Amino acid sequence: MSKEKSMQIKDSFYKLSDKLVNSLNSGEELTLNFHGEHTNFLRFNQSKVRQSTEVQQYSVSVDLVIDNKQMSRGFNITFDEDQDYKEALATLKYCQEQLPHLQEFNAVVSPQAGEGSERIVTAQKLEVNTVVPQMLGEMQSVDMAGIFTSGPVYQGVVNSKGQKHWFSNDSFYFDYSLYSAKQKAVKNCYAGKEWNEADFKSNFEVSKQLLDKMNLPEVNVQKGKHRVYLSPSAVGEIVGTMSWGGFSMGAYKKGYSPLKKLKDGEEILSGKFSVQENFELGLCPQFNEVGEVSSPVLNLVNNGKLENFLTSTMTAKEFGLESNFASSSEFPRSVVIKPGQVAKEDVLKELDTGLYVDNLHYINWSDRMSARLTGMTRFACFWVEKGEIKGPIKDLRFDESLYNAFGSELDSLTSHSEIIPETSTYFQRSIGGMSSPGMFINNFNFTL
Numbered sequence: 001m002s003k004e005k006s007m008q009i010k011d012s013f014y015k016l017s018d019k020l021v022n023s024l025n026s027g028e029e030l031t032l033n034f035h036g037e038h039t040n041f042l043r044f045n046q047s048k049v050r051q052s053t054e055v056q057q058y059s060v061s062v063d064l065v066i067d068n069k070q071m072s073r074g075f076n077i078t079f080d081e082d083q084d085y086k087e088a089l090a091t092l093k094y095c096q097e098q099l100p101h102l103q104e105f106n107a108v109v110s111p112q113a114g115e116g117s118e119r120i121v122t123a124q125k126l127e128v129n130t131v132v133p134q135m136l137g138e139m140q141s142v143d144m145a146g147i148f149t150s151g152p153v154y155q156g157v158v159n160s161k162g163q164k165h166w167f168s169n170d171s172f173y174f175d176y177s178l179y180s181a182k183q184k185a186v187k188n189c190y191a192g193k194e195w196n197e198a199d200f201k202s203n204f205e206v207s208k209q210l211l212d213k214m215n216l217p218e219v220n221v222q223k224g225k226h227r228v229y230l231s232p233s234a235v236g237e238i239v240g241t242m243s244w245g246g247f248s249m250g251a252y253k254k255g256y257s258p259l260k261k262l263k264d265g266e267e268i269l270s271g272k273f274s275v276q277e278n279f280e281l282g283l284c285p286q287f288n289e290v291g292e293v294s295s296p297v298l299n300l301v302n303n304g305k306l307e308n309f310l311t312s313t314m315t316a317k318e319f320g321l322e323s324n325f326a327s328s329s330e331f332p333r334s335v336v337i338k339p340g341q342v343a344k345e346d347v348l349k350e351l352d353t354g355l356y357v358d359n360l361h362y363i364n365w366s367d368r369m370s371a372r373l374t375g376m377t378r379f380a381c382f383w384v385e386k387g388e389i390k391g392p393i394k395d396l397r398f399d400e401s402l403y404n405a406f407g408s409e410l411d412s413l414t415s416h417s418e419i420i421p422e423t424s425t426y427f428q429r430s431i432g433g434m435s436s437p438g439m440f441i442n443n444f445n446f447t448l
Contacts, residue, residue, distance in 0.1 A: 058077050180214045267403045289327060372401045
């Protein structure tokens with residue numbers, strides 16, 4: 001993506017927004033959100049390209065506020081100036097007609113004046129015709145299925161009080177799985193801004209080495225408590241689920257925060273465990289959907305202590321608090337988990353004897369108010385003895401409290417972290433993600 005292309009799209013959005021703001025009636029307040037992408041999408045199966053698609057889509061959502069009433073509606077844009085303005089006016093008119101029929105809500109967030117922002121993260125154009133042969137060359141000896149996406153995403157916000165924000169980021173990810181003859185699988189992801197053939201080969205080689213280990217005789221691990229190594233991906237799955245209300249001030253005030261006991265001083269986490277919302281990763285914009293700009297770095301859990309909840313302006317108005325300009329969902333958008341000191345090459349040695357857990361799924365709360373999670377192992381999970389992989393395991397179900405896993409039983413963390421991008425593509429490419437290390441946990445509880 002070139003900076004010039006991003007600027008052209010931004011200018012078109014700003015021009016359309018200015019015209020729509022000038023169409024408002026007295027007492028009406030407006031916020032416009034822009035979402036766009038130009039994505040190359042490839043689907044692989046049995047180590048062959050099965051689908052190659054180029055997706056360009058751009059949309060604007062109209063958020064109209066009158067007094068304590070609010071309504072939102074979206075439309076797609078084509079960059080035909082007259083047609084887009086006609087569609088925008090029709091959308092605004094619909095909101096104006098429907099708004100009087102809605103109920104009032106005292107915590108409606110009205111647009112505010114303030115300084116704008118702009119961040120354009122560019123990358124050298126990724127030529128699919130160059131990258132795909134490199135990928136296929138590594139796949140000749142394996143059975144691979146995966147999804148590759150690349151290209152720029154765009155987000156912008158304009159409001160009727162004069163705020164204007166713009167963010168664009170050019171990146172890629174290759175989310176893939178390798179399958180053994182025994183139909184065992186290894187899952188991995190290679191992501192970044194600039195494609196590097198050597199880095200990709202290194203990533204793929206690690207996956208192939210784990211796949212070789214999947215052909216070892218299966219080890220029958222009994223249920224109970226085991227020392228585990230959770231890979232950065234597995235840690236990311238747990239912290240992602242933990243974020244469902246865990247860092248939300250609204251959830252705490254309404255009585256369903258899984259970290260309520262931590263906030264109230266009834267439980268503690270390990271001093272080795274720290275989580276931030278950190279926009280310096282560059283994975284998503286620092287502004288939220290109403291144009292409020294969050295701090296570049298916000299400590300959520302700092303050395304085991306809950307330092308901040310994510311507090312949206314809506315929650316702040318509802319409960320008489322101070323906002324830190326979180327998104328309306330109060331879900332962390334760009335997470336950094338502080339790493340530790342165990343070197344990457346020493347992971348098996350540090351684990352010694354126990355379970356090497358590369359991937360988890362089906363994670364959910366089993367007891368939300370006790371911060372207890374349940375889930376399943378899958379893909380490349382192994383039994384390790386004295387620093388040596390003995391073989392893959394049958395899938396196990398765990399049921400464990402975060403106050404144990406990230407508290408009293410958290411032993412150490414790796415010095416290396418991995419970027420785990422958002423990879424969902426429902427309706428449009430998601431943005432954001434996480435930087436996570438691996439973790440060594442004692443007495444991790446497996447129930448089935």
